[in-house]
Amino acid sequence: MTVPVEITINGKACAGEVEERQLLVHFIRENAGLTGTKVGCDTSQCGTCTVQLDGVSAKSCTVLTVQASGSSVTTIEGISDGVDLHPLQEAFWNNHGLQCGFCTPGMIMAASELLRNNPSPTREEIRHGLEGNICRCTGYQNIVSAVEDAAGKMGGR
Amino acid sequence: MTTRIFGSGIRRREDPRLITGRASYTDDIKLPGMLHAAILRSPYAHANIRSVDASGAAGQPGVVAVYTGEDTDGVLNGLPCAWLIPGSDLKTPAHPPVAKDKVRYVGDAVAVVVAESRYQAEDALEHIAVDYEPLDVVINPKAAAQDGAPQIHEDVPNNIAFTWALAGGDTDAAFADAAVTVGDTITLQRLIANPMEPRSALAQWSAATGELTLWNTSQNPHIARFLTCVVTGVPEHKIRVIAPEVGGGFGSKIPYYADEAITAFCSMKLGVPVKWTETRSENYLITTQGRDHIEEVEMAATSDGVITGLRTTVYAGLGGYLSTASPGVPTILHGLMYSGPYNIPNISGTVYGVFNNGCPVDAYRGAGRPEATTLIERLVDLVAAAVGQDPAEVRRKNLIPKFENGHDVATGITYDSGDYESALDSCLSAAGYEALRAEQAQARADGRCVGIGVSSYVEICGLGPSQVAGAVGFQGGLWESAIIRFYPTGKVNVMVGSSPHGQGEETTFAQIVAGEVGVDVDDVEVLHGDTDNTPMGWGTYGSRTTAVSGAAIAVAARKIKEKSRALAAHLLEAAPEDIEYEDGRFFVRGSPDQHKTIQDIALMANVAWNMPEGMEPGLEASAFYDPPNFTYPFGAHVAVVEVDPETGHIDLQRYVAVDDCGVQINPMIVEGQVHGGVVQGVGPALWEGAVYDDDGQLVTGSMLDYALPRADLLPEIEVHSNSTPSPHHPLGVKGIGEAGTIASTPTVYNAVMDALRPLGVTRVDMPLTPEKVWRAINDARNGG
Secondary structure, eight states, rough: OOOEEEEEEEEEEEEEETTTBBBBIIIIIIIITTTTTOOOOSOSSSSSSSEEEETEEETTTTHHHHHHTTTTTEGGSSSSSSOOOOHHHHHHHHOOSSOOOHHHEEEEHHHHHHHHSSOOHHHHHHHHTTTSSSOOOSSSSSHHHHHHHHHHHTTTT | OOOOOOTTTOOSHHHHHHHOOOOOOOOGGGOOEEEEEEEEEEEESSSEEEEEEEEHHSSSTTTEEEHHHHHHBBBBBOOOOOOOOOOOOOOOOOOOOOOEEESTTTTTEEEEEEEHHHHHHHHTTTOOOOEEEEEOOOOSSHHHTTTSOSSSTSSGGGGGGEEEEEEEEEEEHHHHOEEEEEEEEEEOEOOOOOOOOEEEEEEEEETTTEEEEEEEEOOOOHHHHHHHHHOOOOOGEEEEEOOOOOOOOOTTSSOOOHHHHHHHHHHHHHSSSEEEEHHHHHHHHHSSSEEEEEEEEEEEEOOTOOOOEEEEEEEEEESSSSSTTTTTTTTTEEEEEETTHHHHHHHEEEEEEEESSSSBBBBTTTHHHHHHEEEEEEHHHHHHHHHHOHHHHHHHHHBBOBBSSOOOOOTEEEEOOOOOHHHHHHHHHHTHHHHHHHHHHHHTTTTOEEEEEEEEEEEBBBOOOOOHHHHHSSSSSOOEEEEEOOOOTTTEEEESSSSOOSSHHHHHHHHHHHHHOOOOOGGEEEOOOTTTTTTOOSSSSSTIIIIIIIIHHHHHHHHHHHHHHHHHHHTTTTGGGGEETTTTEEETEEHHOOOHHHHHHHHHHHOOOSSSSSSOOEEEEEEEEEOOOOOOEEEEEEEEEEEOTTOOEEEEEEEEEEOOOBBOOOHHHHHHHHHHHHHHHHHHHHHHOOOBOTSOOOOOOOOSTTOOGGGGGGGEEEEEOOOOOOSTTTTOOOOOHHHHHHHHHHHHHHHHHHHHHHGOOOOOOOOOOOOHHHHHHHHHHHHH
């Protein structure tokens, strides 16, 4: 049993016939072919699949594609053209905020929402804001520094 | 103008593709006509298989094929163990990729479905009927070694896969004569490595050419090729293994798994590409775990706290089967490090490698050394308490004095260089140790439970001399190779056989080349991970990649430099001995204007219009580097905790690390490795542990149940470093990947035990969860 869906991903309309049970992360990866969004767990714990759904960060493994039909999704590929970087991307690079890079897209998408809600977070607030995203390489410290740096560059302080 | 970048913390060259979501990990790859595999796994930890009826799955939507052990039997060979430690009566029972007669842990593969989509493949698994005869289960490795325990492999009595013994000095005499002896039983619980990227394999078989291509989440693609050959029978030169972007490994992507072999089998049967990617829940069941030690340990000392002996008996759980490197981890990488950074003249140890009905155990970050460092550091603290001295002072009086070129310890190995007391001093000073102890005294007077943990450590890495590898039964070499190739435009490719997966060596290796021959770092591209375009190498683990591959690159770069000098001399019409080099330019001594840049040399060598007689064209060099010894990084760490005695909650308040990994090529990357390493060691001290119930079911079967460190649970790690170069390494480098993990578990454990000591608590098993700590406090109160 499939149903038609249409989701605007990074400003581009993506239509498809999908099973009702399909997870949004699989639509993004398989149907739209955008593999920057990752699958790191199956219990909504790790945050590697974080995207923005109608401007709010969401774990796309916990949303059905059909629920997102008619919505607008922004993935890591949509926050910059890959050449002129988003300030968070630049800050992750400058602060060594990544090692293997697998958690990074989700981390950046979660951090982006964090800074929208709190443009000048303390390091403690950044740590609390990112506790839904797991990184196994960095010990989080340089991720916190990156978000702090980006907040400064984005005018938060 | 060349940027001088060897030794500077330049940002990483691999990052742009990673921060933009443009990197390609194995599961991101799609091939035309690709099918998806899902593997049926045993729900029992120990059972005979009476029958497997896969007929129900065959007709399910999208299903293309279903295979069981009957199909793979005789086609796929057993999964080999590649570390056959000698003198240990090692048993190597068969490990079929798909179980046919018996399953030995929850997760053992029983059948595979190949379908058009992954959803369909997983759906169809439900239609395979397996009739199991459940058997008794054993999980605890000491219990598994006792008479009467359920026998997991028929030809392995008492489940003992090997017995490995170590003896240096006269330990019995040391204990008989000791004024002070202390002892404990330490459990180093099973850990799940949890790289963020789950494991994945994509196999593409071409019947026309007889070639198998395997994209695989591997830390060591050349070993994966070798073992794919062993298991599938496809000749090694017809196999191409590609480890594309790999999202962390921490040891769990070293082994060769059944899943890769099964995926290759499916592609070879069907003639189309087949992909398999584990779910996180599958990862928890089947991807090798770490530690699983029960350590019965004793230390002898004088009444003044001078250590005279160490004695251990260790039960090391192996899981249901031997994994690729598992016998070497609790023996060579563990027992040989029993002296730690101390003078311990008499050491003896016995390690029993024991099968149990859990997931196979293999290397996990630190691999054997955290298990050694934890027992040593725990015992040193017990000695300090027994003789009534400060733990830092007891360490200081037992540390091996500074040495620059070789020091033999009782376990029979030779450390390369060390300055352990300076590391301890640096750490105590950075932590403000005396002030911390004063604050602690005040806190205790105020009724608060504050603890300070100190540890000194030394580890063995840069694995290692191949002759030693052979002597200790490692079924491979441990050298590395590199090719440096200059193109006519002066741009450079470096090809290496190791396979970094987050450690940043695309940057540090470029820094080595830049430092040696003066090219800009941005003119160097490092290729790794693809067996078709890289020279043979043994992989990335054991903090060996910068140490061993880096050395190969330095040696190759020096060959480039010497050829360039000879060619420059020819072009400048001077004698080679009159050519000087500085910053990418070769010039006639005293006449810096008469020069050729490395780019000039690269162009001429490639067009070869004017070469000295007998010189080959091209500017390319390769090197095979087999290290003369291991490297021995070291350091000292301090942690401060406060325990709430009413709840058992532990607040890790400060963490100070001083590490000495020799010469640093990129200090930013070194610091990042320490951050991540420390946190991976804090996790098991406080939160992490894979728990199996008595039936062998994994209770901590998802990220909901297994408590990984999160950003809000951690203090800022205060990172400092000293630099004692390795005397035998071309660049003085030692390695830093595992240091943090090796040191932080005992440091945090000791801090908590220090906090609890005034309450009468003498021991608590890790992880130190609030419940266990609260119970220990209450037991002590009630007992006292």
